[in-house]
Amino acid sequence: MYNFEDVLTCPICYSIFEDPRVLPCSHTFCRNCLENILQASSDFYIWRPLRIPLKCPNCRSITEMAPTGIESLPVNFALRAIIEKYQQEDHPDIVTCPEHYRQPLNVYCLLDKKLVCGHCLTIGQHHGHPIDDLQSAYVKEKDAPQKLLEQLTDTHWTGLTCHIEKLEEQKSHSEKVVQGEKEVVLQYFKELSDTLEEKKNFFLTALCDVDNLINQEYTPQIERIKEMREQQLELMTLTTSLREESPLKFLEKVDDVRQRVQILKQRALPEVQCVEIYPRVSQVLKEDWSRTEIGQIKKLPIPEMKISLKSMSCSCSDDEKVEIFKILNIVIVTLISVILMLIFFNQHVITFLNEITSVCFFEVSLSVYQNLSNSLHDLKTILCHSLYLLKEFTGKVFW
Incomplete structure (x- = not known):
């Protein structure tokens, strides 16, 4: 029963027979496979005769099909019974396709370099790929192990052991370095x-x-x-x-x-x-x-x-003095900033009014400028005096 599945395989689709039909030359094929051949033959004869010739894929003998087509061919009941019994039994020694249920891997795909079933070639992802039968593929690849063994024992691998020793030596050295670094860390933090x-x-x-x-x-x-x-x-x-x-x-x-x-x-x-x-x-x-x-x-x-x-007359604690000092610093800086802004603004006002008065409204602009300048000068004087008082107060509090 060795390679018994080859007997049950259609030579066209390389799958187990489905609805096997017998030609007059006694060769059996799947009904769908014959339907496809007959369809190709009917497309070739444009005038469509009543009887379409069908050439056997094995022996090339020609059979003229009746108008009913493949349905007129007899069913190979004996083969179908054998197939049904075969499919009901377990065959652990036969490798089947993982994608198509109970289809044996009986064809070698030359493109993908792997075994496939007939369904993979007809309806699966290997459709249209170049194929070879198992025996021919085996004969072609029979000498591959010896060639691979020669490749695995050539001079390319002579330095492999030495390379491993060097890597292990480097690993040991690196581990010693890391251990030394750990000791340095422990000593440092100690x-x-x-x-x-x-x-x-x-x-x-x-x-x-x-x-x-x-x-x-x-x-x-x-x-x-x-x-x-x-x-x-x-x-x-x-x-x-x-x-x-x-x-x-x-x-x-x-x-x-x-x-x-x-x-x-x-x-x-x-x-x-x-x-x-x-x-x-x-x-x-x-x-x-x-x-x-x-x-x-x-x-x-x-x-x-x-x-x-x-x-005991000192009423301010250190924290209170620090807070007072911070507040006074903020006030002093703010006053200095305002004074500087006023000086800067006053200078720009002088320049601006001088330009205006040189054109028109001399008397009005001059009076406005004098009033504004006097007000800014008074405000600057007040702020300077306030700054002086703050400095005096700071000296009394902290000294």
Whole structure:
């Protein structure tokens, strides 16, 4: 049963027979294939005889067809039964076309270099392509493996192993470079982290020193006030107890209590002063550190933290002073801009009016110009005076 499907294949369409019809010469073909041949023959004979000659594609014998055409040819029932049985059975050893159901791949397409079925040649995408039968195509391609093997073992492949070794060597070298870069990154950021940790500790130490200075400044004063408070409470208790003493005891103690009260009242209270810490860490980090490149962090000095005492009469905090300073800067810049605009505008007005007055309306234009110039001069004077007052105010607030 080897290549049994070849027996069931139409020699015209290379597909399994469909409605097989037998010619008088005993050759069998598909009905549709014979219909196409008969149609071509009828087109050739323009006068259209009653009986159209049909030449067998295999033996070239001529058969005159009746007016009913191919329908008059007998059906090959035996072959059709074999085909039906063949199609009902499974044939795992036969490769069928993936696009056409149960059609064997029994033709070799020379254009696309692949096996196709009869339907691919007649109604499929290989229609009109040059073809060859399997045996002929096999004979032609039988020596191809030996030629391919020779191509795979020629001098072209001698350096393949050496090339692989070079690539692996380069890969190993590149991986070592990357590993070295990783170590550099880890070392760099470790040093950076250590530097930042060191700077952080320096800042905290400086702030702790400032905290100690604050304690040294305020703790003695607080203790002194507490001592005076204790003496006050003690004298209040002693004064209250004098009322219960006898006249003799009263006279003996009252003068001593009076003297102690006078001495306590004469003790001056320490002046309450606000402590200003400078420089402020927030400003240092914002103004200096935030604009510093990473490479310069090691060189940045830690500022020496100090405190200064000011009277409680100062009502503006540092943040408030900064805001006031910003507002005053905006006002000063605005006033300067207005003054400059007025000077520029005044010069252009002079030029413009001079050109007009040289033509016509001399008296009217001159009067308008004088009034406008006087007004601009007065406004400029007022703005200059306001600018002077702002500068004086700024000096009093910040100095």
